Each structure stands twice: as C-alpha cells, then as structure tokens.
Amino acid sequence: AQKVTQAQTEISVVEKEDVTLDCVYETRDTTYYLFWYKQPPSGELVFLIRRNSFDEQNEISGRYSWNFQKSTSSFNFTITASQVVDSAVYFCALSGLMDSSYKLIFGSGTRLLVRP
Amino acid sequence: GAVVSQHPSWVICKSGTSVKIECRSLDFQATTMFWYRQFPKQSLMLMATSNEGSKATYEQGVEKDKFLINHASLTLSTLTVTSAHPEDSSFYICSARDRTSVSYEQYFGPGTRLTVT
Numbered sequence A: 001a002q003k004v005t006q007a008q009t010e011i012s013v014v015e016k017e018d019v020t021l022d023c024v025y026e027t028r029d030t031t032y033y034l035f036w037y038k039q040p041p042s043g044e045l046v047f048l049i050r051r052n053s054f055d056e057q058n059e060i061s062g063r064y065s066w067n068f069q070k071s072t073s074s075f076n077f078t079i080t081a082s083q084v085v086d087s088a089v090y091f092c093a094l095s096g097l098m099d100s101s102y103k104l105i106f107g108s109g110t111r112l113l114v115r116p
Numbered sequence B: 001g002a003v004v005s006q007h008p009s010w011v012i013c014k015s016g017t018s019v020k021i022e023c024r025s026l027d028f029q030a031t032t033m034f035w036y037r038q039f040p041k042q043s044l045m046l047m048a049t050s051n052e053g054s055k056a057t058y059e060q061g062v063e064k065d066k067f068l069i070n071h072a073s074l075t076l077s078t079l080t081v082t083s084a085h086p087e088d089s090s091f092y093i094c095s096a097r098d099r100t101s102v103s104y105e106q107y108f109g110p111g112t113r114l115t116v117t
Helices: none
Strands: A002-004 A010-014 A019-021 A024-026 A032-039 A046-052 A060-061 A064-069 A074-079 A088-096 A111-116 B002-007 B010-013 B019-025 B032-036 B045-053 B067-073 B077-081 B090-098 B112-116
Touching: A002 A088, A010 A019, A019 A111, A019 B112, A024 A074, A024 B090, A032 A074, A032 B112, A046 A060, A046 A064, A046 A074, A074 A088, B002 B090, B019 B090, B019 B112, B045 B067, B045 B112, B077 B090
Parallel strands: A010 A111, B010 B112
Antiparallel strands: A002 A024, A019 A074, A032 A046, A032 A088, A060 A064, A064 A074, A088 A111, B002 B019, B019 B077, B032 B045, B032 B090, B067 B077, B090 B112
16 A cells, blocks of 8 residues: 655744655555645645655755655655745655556645744 | 646536536646545545546546546546535646656646535
C-alpha cells in the first residue's frame, strides 16, 4: 500500500522565520516519485518539485529546499525567511511504479500561515 | 510548459440536474487524465483514472453511474455529475499525464468549484 503522512495540520510563523514541513511516505515500490505542491487560496495547485527515488540529493531553489532521506522515508520541505505570500496549503504526494496507472497519492496537507 | 484547462471554473446548479466539467490538455497529448475531488480543508481524493478510448477506472467508493467520465480524445476528458445533490458540492480538479513523458508528473487544471443548491 502507498501512503503519505503530513502530521502537521497547521503551522503559523512570523514573517522571516524558517519553517519546515514534514512528509513521511510508505511504499513497496523501488521506483517512485515524490512531489510537493502549493495550493494558494485560489485553489490551483502549483507544482514545486519532483524527486525520483534514486536521487537522494537535496535540492535548493531560492528560499525553498528539500531534504529527501530514503532511510527514514521522509521528504521534508523547508522555507527559509518565510514571506506572507508563502501562506498556503502544501501537499506532499507519491507516485509509484507498482501501480502502472501513475496515480498520485496525496498527503492530508499542511496549512501554513505566515503572519506579518 | 504543459497547460491544462478546465471549464467551467465555477458552476451553480439545482439539485437533481446534471453538470458537465471539461478538462483539456492545451499543448500536449494526454493518454491518461485523472479526476480529483477536494472538500473544504481536505486533501485531494482521486475519483477516477481516465484513459483515452477506454472506460475509466474508478476508485473504491466512487459511484461510476453518478460520475460519468468520458475521454474521447487525447486532449479532452469530461466529468458529468448526474442528478447532483448538495453533498456533491466540492472542488473538482483534473490532471493530465503527457503521453511522451517518462516521469510520473501530472499537470493540473485550475479546478472547478461546483455548488449544488
């Protein structure tokens, strides 16, 4: 079975603070992809990153960084120097090879509120 | 980049009527499209997987006779909510997978907000 757990339901920080969103996944696939999406109040999903299971290198994109650790089945997302515009719901998702339909399994999401 | 559109972006209908939502891949061909439903403050739940030229595969608990999916071409899938009821009010999101893609990425539409009165 595939499962994605985002234990943090809501996080509130003050602008310029760093914040880490946790994501833990379960899968029996050896080949899989992990994703992070941002969903602002408008509702449209914004793709942030895709990472395949064979690439454990951490990635940094501006104020965003991702820490992928297969040993702990985690794919955490850190926002450095948060801004009010970062306020949104963030979803972690998993897609595995075993299910050839390529469907995405989403976590429950973490609502981030960045206060000025 | 790959763009997916949805129409309409929002719709209000009366209980008992049917509503059709379109999902189009604008600059790529999609052999597979997915339909999700999202209730307020909840995650996206996959409803069905739509493959071009074949019947959709529905997730457990989703009524296939109520949510009719048609994927007649490589760029268009439609979701029809038949005999809609207030509990069907939700945010419906489609996504599409590029047939030429080797990754598992899906491109998401902007969503359709359905309100049934």
